[in-house]
Amino acid sequence: MRRLRNLIPGVDSDLLMRDAARAMPDPARRGFLRGAASLGALTFLTGCDIIDGNSAEAVLRKISEFNDGAQALLFRRGALAPEYPASAVTRPFPFNAYYALSEAPVLDGSLYRFEVGGLVDNKKPWTLDELHALPQVSQITRLICVEGWSAIGSWQGARLSDFLARVGADTRAKYVWFRCAEGYSNTIDMATALHPQTQMAFRFDNEILPRAYGFPMKIRMPTKLGFKNPKYVVAMEVTNTDKGGYWEDQGYNWFSGL
Amino acid sequence: MTAETAADTVAERPSHPVIHPGWLRLCHWINAVAMLVMIASGWQIYNAAPLFGFTFPGSVTLGGWLAGGLLWHFAAMWVLAINGLVYLALGFATGRFQARLWPIAPAAVFSDVKAALTFRLNHADLSRYNAVQKLLYTGVIISGIVIVLSGLAMWKPVQLQELTAVFGGYEWVRYVHFFAMAAIVGFLVVHVTLALLVPKSLRAMVTGR
Incomplete structure (x- = not known):
């Protein structure tokens, strides 16, 4: 297990440590069924074969893919996530990752270049100043973590749909993939990428994003669970290939829509 | 044959x-x-x-x-x-709910609870539910409906935000879902205990008779 230190002020470090430990995909946690002794009670109902080993996991992952399709059908582009007044913002807003804040990426804004690739007309990299010069929008929405807790945050940045139009993206493509400085990644569906509240966020609470919240760019999607909102984003690709993602590859549902 | x-x-x-x-x-x-x-x-x-x-x-x-x-x-x-959904549809369509679970008279519940606590509740006719059974079975059906609706509201607080709002918003719906679970688990404890105490009721749920 990794050491967790230098946590942000105002956040209960014990709680945070427990959170991180729970989220940690160490080998003992990887098997969905290991350590689940309660299965003894269920085996007689389901038969042994499906219960042990990879076959159960394969079946469950197939159903999870089916659930991706069901959620895509439920998704309505016009359905906006509820917005809140500034007084509702959770302070301090939690830092959450599978590593400690001290291990979070540190990026130099002046050297930062946002790479754009795949099915787009213009692949010119973007400087942070150029990104900040894009028309900015604001949202105060609830971030809901896959673990169940939630917090209300205030993000400012550019609409991703505007940016996709500006770089001449083929919006008939199926996916948009994001790569982050620490190796984290996410693939999202095009419908969500074009949702009016999907934002390339450069600010939190009207201040330049602090390191904890993803400097210099977080992709904020109030229509998806928190882990589908990547931080420290350095590259984007418009693609017809599902490139998966850090948590999705380990078993979290791919669509993870709200 | x-x-x-x-x-x-x-x-x-x-x-x-x-x-x-x-x-x-x-x-x-x-x-x-x-x-x-x-x-x-x-x-x-x-x-x-x-x-x-x-x-x-x-x-x-x-x-x-x-x-x-x-x-x-x-x-x-x-x-x-x-x-x-199949269970609810057939329960209403066949008239089983109306015949078995209704009416639930408060006076009958009171006297049957008393009888149950003194181990004098009659189970001679398994096709007729006593008032305590009616109350518990109706209660667990309602808990089942609440747990599914609150689950949907928690799963889709944007797409089904009207439903989430009915439960008081995302943070509240987590509690509703939890307490519906607690009610169902509480029912299960009583239900399984009584089924074991009156084994012919268990047989009836297996063979039908």
Whole structure:
């Protein structure tokens, strides 16, 4: 297990440590069924074969893919996530990752270049100043973590749909993939990428994003669970290939829509 | 079928009428499995962000870690919901709910609770539910409806935000879902205990008679 230190002020470090430990995909946690002794009670109902080993996991992952399709059908582009007044913002807003804040990426804004690739007309990299010069929008929405807790945050940045139009993206493509400085990644569906509240966020609470919240760019999607909102984003690709993602590859549902 | 067994069946009919039709028994046992999977995987999910100062021991959770619990939960939900809809539709369409579960008179509940606590509650006729049974079965059906609706509201707080709002918003719906689970688990404890104390009721849910 990794050491967790230098946590942000105002956040209960014990709680945070427990959170991180729970989220940690160490080998003992990887098997969905290991350590689940309660299965003894269920085996007689389901038969042994499906219960042990990879076959159960394969079946469950197939159903999870089916659930991706069901959620895509439920998704309505016009359905906006509820917005809140500034007084509702959770302070301090939690830092959450599978590593400690001290291990979070540190990026130099002046050297930062946002790479754009795949099915787009213009692949010119973007400087942070150029990104900040894009028309900015604001949202105060609830971030809901896959673990169940939630917090209300205030993000400012550019609409991703505007940016996709500006770089001449083929919006008939199926996916948009994001790569982050620490190796984290996410693939999202095009419908969500074009949702009016999907934002390339450069600010939190009207201040330049602090390191904890993803400097210099977080992709904020109030229509998806928190882990589908990547931080420290350095590259984007418009693609017809599902490139998966850090948590999705380990078993979290791919669509993870709200 | 031999003449002998046919005669047996005919002879048995008056003294052993069908208490639970086949569709009901099927729904009951499918629900039992789905509900156990939902509860055990739900406890795994709860442990990732506990609402109260306790977590469920790993020995009674399903999935091994959060992602595994979620995969089980969102697989079994289809079985639970579809089976539950079939059960509700047939329960009303066949008139079983109206005949077996209604009316629930408060006075009858009171006297039957008293009889139950003094071990004098009559179970001679399994096809007629006493007032306590009516109350518990109706209560668990309502809890089942609440747990599915609150689950949907928690799963889709944007797409189904009107439903989430009915429960008071995302943070409140987590509590509603938890307490509906607690009500169902409480029912299960009583239900399983009584089924074991009156084994012929268990037999009736297996064979129908």
